[in-house]
Amino acid sequence: MKNSEKQGQTNAAQPKESQSKDIKNNSKNIVAPAPDAATDLKGLFIDSLKDIYWAENALVGALPKMADNASAAGLSGAILEHLSITKNQVARLEKVFDLLGEKAEGKKCEAMAGLLKEGDSILLETTPGAVRDAGIIAASQKIEHYEIATYGTLVAFAKAIGENDAAKLLTQTLAEEKEADCLLNDVALNLVNIVAAE
Ligand SMILES: [Fe+2]
Ligand SMILES: [Fe+2]
Numbered sequence: 523m524k525n526s527e528k529q530g531q532t533n534a535a536q537p538k539e540s541q542s543k544d545i546k547n548n549s550k551n552i553v554a555p556a557p558d559a560a561t562d563l564k565g566l567f568i569d570s571l572k573d574i575y576w577a578e579n580a581l582v583g584a585l586p587k588m589a590d591n592a593s594a595a596g597l598s599g600a601i602l603e604h605l606s607i608t609k610n611q612v613a614r615l616e617k618v619f620d621l622l623g624e625k626a627e628g629k630k631c632e633a634m635a636g637l638l639k640e641g642d643s644i645l646l647e648t649t650p651g652a653v654r655d656a657g658i659i660a661a662s663q664k665i666e667h668y669e670i671a672t673y674g675t676l677v678a679f680a681k682a683i684g685e686n687d688a689a690k691l692l693t694q695t696l697a698e699e700k701e702a703d704c705l706l707n708d709v710a711l712n713l714v715n716i717v718a719a720e
Contacts, residue, residue, distance in 0.1 A: 567679040568624055571615060574672050576628030578612045581665070584638050588662065591645050594655050594716075596709050601662070604702050611695050618688045637665050652717045659710045666703040673699060 560566040585605040592598040619626040641661035648654035673696035680689035 563679060564683050567676070567683060567685075568622065569629065570672070570676055570679065571618060571622075571624075572627055572629035573631045574669075574676065575612070575615045575619075575626060577631040577634035577669075577672075578608055578615060579628055580631070580634055580638060581608050582612060584641065587645075588641065588658055591650065592655055592658055593651050594709065594713060596712065597655050597658065600702075600705050600709055601658075604705075607698050607702070611698065614691050614695055618691050621688050621691075622685065633668055634665070637661070637668060640664070652713060655713055656710070656717075659706050659713070663703060663706050663710075666699055666706065669699040670696065670703065 560569055582605065585601055585608065589598045589601040589605070592601060616626045641658070644657035644661050645654065648657045673692055677689050677692045677696055680686070680692055
């Protein structure tokens with residue numbers, strides 16, 4: 523009995539020691555929060571909504587150029603269709619802000635800004651035709667995957683804080699982003715087949 527008590531005491535003491543050692547070792551990496559940092563999940567949820575609101579608006583501005591540079595009719599058509607879906611997603615986000623009693627406002631999304639910059643680089647680095655189309659699809663799928671990850675998180679956050687109406691709206695957008703990704707896959711496979719047949 524005494525042995526097991528000792529054993530228990532020893533086990534309990536060890537993690538505490540190693541934990542405090544870890545905190546001490548990593549203390550130089552701890553980032554001091556900004557004055558407006560989120561203090562709860564609802565705050566982080568609203569920040570993330572502002573981020574994707576900026577991103578969707580940036581896409582509304584960028585998609586026409588991508589469509590103009592696509593050669594395959596299927597690809598430019600798919601991009602233009604996603605442009606109208608994206609405009610609707612912006613309006614849907616405004617409804618989500620409304621449900622939360624928050625003003626709809628964007629906050630620069632560095633990830634989307636980077637993805638769009640990469641999309642521009644791909645246009646410069648490819649000649650028009652099948653190769654540029656393949657580049658446009660690659661850039662677009664990176665964007666869709668970013669959106670899928672973002673909306674997946676937003677749905678989970680909304681559910682976690684009991685904002686079920688917001689979760690339903692965000693789930694609709696998540697489904698649209700997944701569909702767009704599938705459509706791009708189909709176009710890519712057809713494009714690869716066309717290029718392979720030449
Ligand atoms: Fe979107
Ligand atoms: Fe999208």
